[in-house]
Structures are given as structure tokens and as C-alpha cells.
Amino acid sequence: MKKNTVHIPMPIRYLINAAAIAAIYLIISALSSAGVITNYYTKILILICINIILAVSLNLVTGYLGQLPLGHAGFMAVGAYASGIFMRAVSGSMPTGLAVFLSLILAAIVAGIFGFIIGIPALRLKGDYLAIITLGFGEIIRVVLLNIDSVLGFNFTYGAASLKNIPKTTTFTLAFICVVVVCFLIHTMMKSRYGRAILSIRENEIASESCGIRTTYFKTMAFVVSAAFAGVAGSLYAGYLGILNPANFGFMKSIEILVMVVLGGMGSMIGSVVSAAVLSALPEVLRAFADYRMVAYSLLLILVMIFKPSGLMGTYDFSFTNLIGRLIGRISGKRTARKESAE
Amino acid sequence: MLTVKDIHVYYGPIHAIKGVSFEVNDGEIVALIGANGAGKSTILKTVSGLLHPKTGSIEFNGEDITKVEPHRIVKKGLAHVPEGRRIFLRMTVMENLEMGAFTQKSVREEDLERIFERFPRLKERRKQIAGTLSGGEQQMLAIGRALMSHPKLLMLDEPSMGLAPILVEQIFEIIKELNDSGTTILLVEQNAGMALEIADRAYVLETGNITLSGTGAELMCSEEVRKAYLGA
Amino acid sequence: MAKRDVREPFIPERDKGLTPTIECIGLGIDFGGLTAVDDFNFTLGRTEIAGLIGPNGAGKTTVFNLLTKVYQPSRGRMLLLGKDTKGMTTAEANCAGIARTFQNIRLFKDLTVLENVLIGLHNEIRYTMFEAVFRLPRYWRAEKAARERALELLSIFNMQDMADDIAGSLPYGAQRRLEIVRALATNPTLLLLDEPAAGMNPAETAELMETIRRIRDMFKISILLIEHDMNLVMGICEGIAVLNYGRLIAKGTPEEIKSDPNVIEAYLGKKGC
Amino acid sequence: MSVLSMIVSQLINGLQSGSVYALIALGYSMVYGIIMLLNFAHGDIIMVGAYIVWVTMSVLGLPPAVGIIAAVAGCTLLGVIIEKVAYTPLRKSPRLSLLITAIGVSFFLQNIAQLIIGAGSKTMPAIVSGPNLYIGSVNLSFVAIVTIVVSLISMAILTILVQKTKMGKAMRAVSEDMGTAQLMGISVNKTISFTFAIGSALAGIGAVLYSCAYPQASPTMGSMLGLKAFVAAVLGGIGSIPGAMIGGFAIGILEAFVSAVGLSVWKDGVVFAILILVLLIKPTGIMGREIKEKV
């Protein structure tokens, strides 16, 4: 037990965390209804939420499972198109709330199925071979989305002409809820035997096997969950932009997500969250620099990696309640110390 | 031949070696013994240039090598068989041996023969990928590889670890032989008994400090050493 | 060479009537042209501590790898508690009761000591994914129980205070001990230890011997260990098998082995013990 | 055109683009071989090389020989500088950090090129010219012949360099274990710089050949090229020199034939599908050696 840390019991921890999250949400809502946060900032906040989901879900496979997939955008694409096509089909014939809910679930399921189909063969390979095979699948998904209409003989994805007129249902509230849910699910999973099994595979696969962990099963599971959440992000994206083009989900998008994960610190959820937020907002902050903004962005990447090679957060995982515990501990430190010496 | 003067070595904030001085004279076998984590391997790494001391100096054959890069130190005739063997796992046994002769002009047939004579196992497994060798075989390879560079001073880090008793005996015999044929030896050993037996002189290291030193025989009789390192 | 019946454990009278922990019948494996293990016949009783010794490269670790299904044998059979293990994976072999440590330590280095043990307990902890992610009561109960169990196991080696340390930062000896605890956590019937005393000094080794014996007595399991430290092997093994060039050259009690001329020539050397 | 001559023409098309891929894949593979880095900036080094050709020949009006030398020298220098500035500080860092740095360098080169030279493509003058060759009805362009021949020669030289010289040995040792390589008397810094120099020089040659065949230079030309070369390197077995060559030619020929049979729309998909199939059958690529971890 570390000194000066007051251990806060579980139910209270939940309450504190829930209160903190609600507070963040309420503050943002209040600011936006007061007009301080304009439509523009709301849009960026939504985008940040989408990118957080992407980064956190990729982190599951990259940071926690220790694999390097380069096709994450492919899963996002699958989710986006599934949801976009669904929303176009049902718009008007179903209450919007229900339709949105179903589209999120559908996107997760479809992307998860793709994750499964791709994960089974991909996970047989290791390291950079896994990277290239997932990259390949990602590209295949893109090419299929682009050309499938000519095979089917009717309009399905609209290929290069883009899937347009998707109802724009993604609000900040929805995106925020999704972030909270996804982070909560990943967090609780990682803090269970399932999560530990995933970590053990990253650490040492052979030892993990010999501890009775069916590594193939858990690898596939992590892959599927990660893909499903990417699908959720895709669904939000479809409802955010209202138009989908396969070119948005190319290799570079996968790289962009990977950069968020690594920059945040592999295996650190808070790291992924922070760096997804920073990197999504950065182009907007740099907007004033016009031509120089991509140069600035690339220099920043290089510099952060050189000076902070393990990412902004390393593998550190922030716990709000622990922080409070430490604060309380520090305040009441003297008293505790006295007690201890008495004991 | 080797003079180490008051070196302090750090791993980041960890102060691993706290002012160690010792020397190895031409033709000697010097042993360095001590508990786990005492800093024995750290000292060897510092001498061979893989680590650099914060303060203090290291002289080899009268030359200051404190800040010299490891590959240059090797060229001066100092070989280091690192802890945990560190052979090239993806190369064959033969290629590993050839690597050992990197500082030589060419790979000499008679060198190989000499090594194969000492370790017939290696000759058998010449073409095997070194990574699939058994633990002991890898240890033999690591020593053989170091010999390929004709070192004046050979530093061995726990050469007997993981070796069968019969081989441990052989290894110590080989060390003696090498010494007889003119190679100076600096030996780090967990197997303190055997080490002290063949050592001319020895140092005892405890958490970064030298606490005892003397001839092998002297230390062998020391009550402290017997209790802590000989298990008696 | 001390001749024994292939199917007999070392101390047949002790576990009479119980199926042996493990029976190997004509087990063998080839790597390309190399026959690493051949015609390996070996039986281990339910609570025996046995040693597997032999020169470097004799095939000892390979036997462990066969037992734990890291390698599939080229020939022969292997029964675990009387059941054929054909086609099992490493994970299944572990679930069936075989746990091991590794010659080159394989801890989950970046995780804490406690987490390492909890991963060992993986199959002992019972709750579903649903219960886990939504933190239902069964999750809390199972996690609490697992934590307590893990600390209890760590206390065998007096390591409960290190529970929150990062495994990779432990001293070498502690890492070896942690590997044993992790293996024990999987609730094995057979524990395989590959050179547990390597890198330990004589004092530490003596302590380890005590612990190994205690583990056997506490958990009533059989232990097979590979070790080059003859003090340890001769000190705690009830039976010893000797491998050379992949073949068994001797099997017997420590006394029998110590005086076996074949073993002396191939392995122990004149000064041996 | 007969079916046969059609096949031969398509084969030559494939060989020509394949030999450029192969050359670039080689550089990729060498750098990967030594520090396990997917050098994302490799394609962009080619871009810089192409611009050097353009500047020396079109802007300064110098003869082709100067352009070629300048491109190769410039790429070599650039490769070494990138290694020193961006990769050396990260030698002890996790591999993924290095990957991100490489991506950063790649973005940087692309955007700085756009800032300095402009977004549009620049047209190259003819670097080599000569008569086309006709074999029956098959038309063999001079550029194609030059491209194929030069890349084969470069690969041969490289193979000899890596297999027969001490530097080659040092490269292998460093790639396995830098610390131990030092204990063998190998200078790690020198070896890595040398590898980058060679890899980048190959990129320079690649840039020249590319400029001959596809006389356009644009800031983003490297990314697709780099990706294809990366795929080629992995297909062949990354880290292996003959593998990179086989992979490069395989991708080139594959693309040609996929297009030839009328699947041009699906080309990238088919190429990746075949890559995936190959990897599933042979998980380390065509020439890659699988080295199992001993337990």
C-alpha cells in the first residue's frame, strides 16, 4: 500500500467518476447553450469523440494485445457504410432515436463480423506481417466499397460518387455517450480476467499459453471488439458528415489513428483519449498557419517521439479517484502518519 | 594490464556502482564474486565500454579507455563474454564464430579447429541456427566466439551458468589453459568455490562496493565468504 | 544402469492404486535431421519429486516442451492422469494439469507481481464477460477471492509485500520464484521446473530446496525438475532420470545415479559430487 | 496482336514497373533488416531524388549525367541525415515510436516539398533516350530495357556487397543485437549509417529510373510508391535481398496481368488478396526464413 493514498471504496468510486463525467457533459452543454461553444466547436468536439473511440479501440489491439494492425480505418468504413445505408433506408419510417440506436448496434455487429473474418487469418501472423495483412484487408475493403455497385448491378455504396444524404443524426450528446460507454466497456474488460489474458499475450505469448490461456481465442476476441468499436465510430462519422466516400477510409486514415495511439502512449487509455483529442483539435488550431500547418504537424510528431519516445502518457493510466485519493491522503497526511507511528 | 579507479556507474537514477577500484595484472586470473545484483555484470559492461562511468577512470594496457566506444576497445584486445550469452540467435553456429573474428583480418582455420577441439559439440552443430541450441551449447558458443578475437584480456560473466557439472569442470579447465597460454582473465562467477580455486586474486562485491579482496586461497578460507557465497 | 519397469513410478508403494501423474511411452521428437529426444519412457507418481538431468543439449528442455505440448511428439504417447494427451494445445495441457517454469525466465515483465499470479489463476476465476464488463456482484466476489488466493500463493515465498512491484524490476532470484508461484496458480497436478536454481547462490539455492519440498507437501502434487546443481538435485529428488543425446541412460534413486558409471562419464564428471 | 505477343508485352510492362518496385523494396528491406524500422520516409526520399533530377536538368539545364549523380548523391546524403537526426535518438525506444517518427519524416518531406516547389507535378525531360526494340510484334521501349538492366545490376552489386564484405557481416550482426555486435568490434553507428546510405542510394537510383519511365515529379508521389514497395518487400520476405527483388517483380507483373485480364478496376484489391494468400501459405513471405523462438 502506498502511503498517503486514501483508498476509496468501489461504490463511491463509481459515484465520483459518474459525477465527474456528468459534470464535464453538463459544463459543455451549458457552455454551448450559452453560445460560448459555438456550432463550430461542437463539431470539433464531435470529431474528437469519434477519434477518441477510434484510438481507444485501436489501443486495445495495439497497446494491450501488442499487435500492429494497419487496417483500422477499414472497420470504421464498414461500420460507417452499414450505418449509412441503414439510416437512408429507414429514415422517415422509424423514430429517429430508435433508428440511430439500431444503426450503432448494426455498425458494431457488421464491423465485428469483419473483424472476425479478418482476424482469424491475420492473427496467425506476427509483427509486421500482421501489419501488412491488415493493411491489405483494409485496402480490399476500400476497393470493394468503391466498385461493388458494378458487381451488384444496383446502387449500394454509390462508389466514388459517395453515399450521400445520410441523415445527420450525430449530436455531441450521442457522441459523448458513445465515448463514455466505449471507454467504460474497454476499461472494465481490461480490469477483468479477460483483459489480463490479453495483456499476458502481449507480454509473453508462450508463457501465456502455458498459463492455460487460449491465446488464439483471446487475440481474436480483442480484434473483434476493437473492430466493433471502430464500427461504432464509423456509424457516428456517417451521421456526422452525412456523406461517405471510400477514399476517406484509406491507409492514411489508419495511420492517423495509429499515430494517436502511439503518441498517447501505448496501452494507456487516457493517453489515447488525450492524444486523440489533441491531434483532432490540432489541425484546427493550426488552421491559421494555412500552408505551414501540415509541416508543423509533422515536425510535432517527430519532436514528441524524440523527446517522449514512450508517448505522452507512457503506459500510465490515469484514475480520477486515485488522484482524489492521493489528494485527500496528502491533506490528511499528517494525521495518517501519526496514526501509523502509533500502531 | 587493467586498472579501474574509483568508478561510479548509474542506470538512470540508480547508483549501481559506488566507487569501485581494482586491477588485473598481466597473466592473472582475477575473480569477482558477489550476490545477485551486487553489480558484477555492471562492472564488466563498464570496462568493455557498453556503459560509461560517471566518474572514475579505466586504463587498459596503459591507455585510458574510460570514454572509448566498445568496438574500439575490442580492437585493443579486450573480449567480453556477456551475461546471458547474447549469441546471435538467427545466425548459424559457424557464422557466430566468424563474427567473433570480426576484428581479425580473416577467419583463421586453426582458430576454428582449436575451438572445435575444446567444444566438439559445436563442431557437430556447425550449421545449426544458434537460437535452437540448448542453453549449455549456447554458453560454449559464446565463449568460443570470444576466443576468435585473440583477446589479451578475456572477461567472462558467469560462464558456468546452466552448464552440466562435467562441463563446468571443463570450462574451468579451459579457463586455466587459456591463462597458461598467456590470456589474462577477469572472471565473474556465482559458483564462488570453483572461481576462487582457480583465481590468483579475487574481489568480493556487495551492492556496488568492494568489501573484500585477496588471493583466491585467502578468500576461500575467509569465514564471511564461506558463509555468504559458498553455502557452508 | 539401474533397470526399472518403464511403467513404474519411482516410489510405487507411496501412491498405490492411483494413476500416475504422467506416463510417457516411447516419446520422441526430431528437428529436421536431428533426433532431440528418442524412446523416452518415464512414469511419475502422484506426489513424487523427480529430477531430469543430463549434459547440455541432451534434450531435457525438449522433454518439458513435449510434456507441455509446445512441441507435438514425432512418435510415442503421453498419458496425463491416464488420459492420452494427443492433439492437446499448450493451454489445454495446462488446464489438464501441467504447469511449468522456463529455462530463460518468461514473466509478464511490465505487469505487477500480483497481476502475474492473477493471470496464472485465469481459469480458476469464474465469471462471464458480461458479468465482468458490467461489474456484477459475481465479478467482485471472484476478483476478491482471486486476489486473496494470489497473495496466499505469494506468501509461500514470502513475496506478498512485492505484490505491487513490476515483475521485470525484481531481482533475478525473485523472478524465478515468481515464475513458480505463477505456475502453481494454475492449480497443476504436475509442476515442471526448468533450472529453478540457475543464477542463485548457494544460500538461495538451499532455501529454494526447502520451498520445493514444502510445495509438494502442501499441494500434494508431483514435481519434475531440470537442474545442473547437483546439491539441489541429489538433495530433494526422490527419483532421477538421466538423458544423454535424447535417450534415457539411467533412472533411479539419487544414490543409484550418483554411482552409475555411465552417468559419471557423461554428466557428473570425476569430481561430480 | 496475337495472344502470345500480348502476354509478352504485358510481361515487359510488369517487369519494368516491377524493377522499380524491386529497387525501392530493396532499400526498404535493408533498412528494415538492420533496425526493424518500416521506413515510411523511404518513398519520399525517392520523391526528393526525382526533384533533384528535375532541378538539375530542367531548371539548371545541366546534362543527364549530372542529374543522375546529383540525385543519387543527394538521396544518400538525405538518408543519412534523416537517420542521424530523426532515428538515432530513438535507438533504444519502442519500435512503434520509431515508426511514428518515420511517418512524421514522411509527412514533413511531402509538405516541405509542396511548400518549396509547389503542389503540381513537374515534368521531367528525357534522361535517357534511344531506339525502341522490336521483337516480332512486341515493342520493347528503350527506357524499359534500361530500367530493367540497371535495377538488375544494382541488385547484383548489392547482393555481393552484403554477402561478401565485412560491412555486410556487420550489418547482419547489428540487426540482431547491437550491444553484442559492439563487443565483436563492430561500430554500430557506422554500420547503420552505411545501411541508410546504401538504401537511400538505391532510392536515388530508383528515382532516376522512375523519372525515366514516368517523367513526373510531385510531392506526394512517394507515398503510393513507398507503400507498393513495402508490400513488395513483405511479399518477398522482408529483410531478404532476393526476397525484395522477387517481391518487386511479382507485384509489378501481377498488376500488369490483373489489368490485362480486364480487372483493372479491382487491381489493388486483387494484388492485396494475392499478397494475403501468399502470406497465409508462407507466413514470412516468399523468401523469408521463419525462425521459431526456442522455448
Next chain:
Amino acid sequence: KANEPSKTPGGTDQPGKPAEGGSIKIGLLGCITGEYAQYGIAVHNGAKLYINKVNAEGGVNGKQIEIVEYDDKGDGTEAVNAFTRMVDNDGITALIGSVLSGATIAVVSEAYPIGMPMISASATAAGVTYNEDTDTVFSNVFRVCFIDPFQGEKMAHFAAEVLGAKTAAVIYETGNDYAVGLKDAFVKAAQEIGISVVADEGYSKGDKDFRSQLTNIAAKNPDVIFSPNYYEDDGMIVTQARQVGVTGTFLGGDGWAKVTEYASAADLEGSYYCSAYAPGSTDAVKQFEADYAAAYNGETPNMFAALGYDAAVVLVDALKAAEAKGLTAGTDEYKAAVIEAMKNTSAVGVTSQYSFDEFNNPIKDAVIIKITDGKEVFDRMF
């Protein structure tokens, strides 16, 4: 050959300045970095050329036009963000943009609900001004360029009626909605009027080797080859086509402007493309070219620059109308007035006089340009 993009970030069009009482803020959005930057930069340069000219001449109704210029990298997400920022933070009253169709459509879905007048110089996809799902026209969106189907059809008819072609081949970039749009229209029209399309070849973005596809085309020996891509690819395609023995006449869309810099005169000889702009054709064009060169280091403008200029002309003309009504810039009435004025415009740009059809697309004839001796020569209106 000076071909540098002229950069004018900073200076007068630096965003974020508080709106002065006497200025009218308009947005200028397009891809000025990234893969398609050359088009975006040209459009922006053209537009800024006109607006600076207007400002220099005293502005509109005595008010200066303030440009808020943002980059969208050709990406829809970025475009929407940038547009929203223009609306919320900068308070623009009208938008020129975006450059690529995809990004423009994304912006339209934001701009339509708030009735923001917008005019694009180069977004050619039909969906920019028209929602085919709901059969509604986006009343606030205009463009000065042709739509994709228009050009494809035009070239098919041109091939049949002028060149007497019987067989045709197409080669296009598969991921590019512009190329696909033109190609689809061409193929459809060709079939209707009796040209048989003997080869349909695609390639992907970033490809530089088209020999395999062209070898296939060569084997079919078509009369015309329709290559409706951007000029850099088209140049390469024509060059390689001649190498592998394609002898037919090349036809292209307005993406061909400037193609003469990317292929040799011999290879291009006799090719046609349709355009909205014929360099050096009229006095107005010559004046524009001279002004452009003076403003941007002697650079020759291309069609994108001309259309950027025209977009600005049409918009400024509408602004004048709104100002004439005495409305305040930024208000909804003002915007409605601008839209109203654009709808009924008769402004005269460099390339044409403008009026819009019921889909807010410009009504103007295509210019057919023939390439002779490496020069782009006005052939006819068609």
C-alpha cells in the same frame, strides 16, 4: 518555367480579424495543401485576383470584401469544420468553395439548412446542387463549371458527330468521382448514339504506369480514347499510350487544361478536350491572363484559375445587388438577397456570361479545344 503557387496566407486575407463596419466577409474554401492542392491553389488565386481587384477599385458599395481563406485538404470532414468555423467564428456572408466535389457536397449539407449562399468554381458532381434522393435542388448552391454528365455527353456527341468515331475506349481513375462521372455519362451517351465502347479500363489514385491497360486498349484499336481525368495523369496516359501503340484520337474533359505541359506535342497532336475556357481566345481572357501573371510571378492561369475568377465575379455581382437593397452583410435577408441575385445573374466572367438553369448549373456551351503543335487551340463551341 515558373509554376510556383503563390502563397498569400497572411496579409489581407488573414482570418480572425473582427469584422469592421464597412466590410463584407466571404469565405474561400478549398484544397490548398495535399494531393489535389494544385487545383485548389489555382481556384483560390483566380478568386482572390478578382476580389483584390474589386477592393482596389473601392469595393462593393464602398465596402471592402474581406476574404476568409481556409484549407480543407480536399477532405469532407475538414471542409465541414472549416466552413463551420467561417460561419461561427468569422461570420461570413457567402462562400466560394469548395474545390473538389466530395468536400463541396459535405459543405452543402451544412450550408443548405442555414441558407448560406455558396458558389463553387470546380465542383462538377451533379449532387452538388441537386439531391436526387429527394429530388430537391439546393437553392443556395451555384457553380460556374460544367457538371460531369454534361461533359461526358458532350464528348460522346463530339466523337460521333465531328470525328465520326465508331469505336471508343475509356480509361479513368476509379476512385475519382469526377472521372467516374464523366466516364459514365460518356459510355451511356456513346451507346445511345451507336458508338461501341470496346474497352473500359480503370486505374487507381497514384498509379503512374498505365501500360497494361493501354496495351489492352491498343489491342482493340479504338477510334477514340476518352480519358476524363486530371491533366497530370492524362499526360502520362497519352505518352504511354503512344509507346504501346495506341493510335486513336484522345478525348478529354476540362481536367485536361494544362495537359500540354505533361506530354509531348507529338503524342498529343490532334487530341480534343472540352473546357470552359480557351486560353488567349478573347480580349477579356487576355486581360485576365495578363493580370494573373502580374499578380502571381508570371504564371499562366489555367481553367481552374479562370473559373475561380468567374465564381468571384458572379458572387460579387450578387453582393452588389444585396448591397443595393441596403441590407446588412451577415443577416439572413442579406444572404437570401445574394442567393436571389445569383439565381437571376447575368454577370459576365472571363469564360462566359452566366445564367443558371433550374438546377443552378451554368448555361453555357462547351469550348472544344484541339491540341496542335503542343498548343491548346480553340476549335469550336459545341
